[in-house]
Amino acid sequence: MARPTVELPISGSLTDAELRRLKEYFRDMPVAEILAGLKFAKNRWSAKDAGTLKVGRKSIIQKEVHSVTSEQAQWRLKNWKLMIANYRRRGYSYPTISRIKKILVQKSKQR
Numbered sequence: 001m002a003r004p005t006v007e008l009p010i011s012g013s014l015t016d017a018e019l020r021r022l023k024e025y026f027r028d029m030p031v032a033e034i035l036a037g038l039k040f041a042k043n044r045w046s047a048k049d050a051g052t053l054k055v056g057r058k059s060i061i062q063k064e065v066h067s068v069t070s071e072q073a074q075w076r077l078k079n080w081k082l083m084i085a086n087y088r089r090r091g092y093s094y095p096t097i098s099r100i101k102k103i104l105v106q107k108s109k110q111r
Helices: 016-028 031-050 057-065 070-078 080-089 094-109
Strands: none
Touching: 057 094, 070 080, 070 094, 080 094
16 A cells, blocks of 8 residues: 655755654654644744734733732722623633732732
């Protein structure tokens, strides 16, 4: 039985190590998995290129609570429903929001 071959145009040069890794991936992995990975990589690359790639959860949380004073933390906790709506509008997940709240509670207790 003949093995199917694929010819790919590559932008830029390809080292021997990179070519060997590509061959290994195509030999060892199912095509569906390779396509799923390529789709993810393309979406990530497009987002990075457009400047809309979201940063990791830790840095999102640090950005939200970094310079919040105790009084500001107390106000945010008193108006928590409004804050949740704001965070959801920005695209934050509920686990991220709950981590923000946890740190705000700690900051509100500091004097």
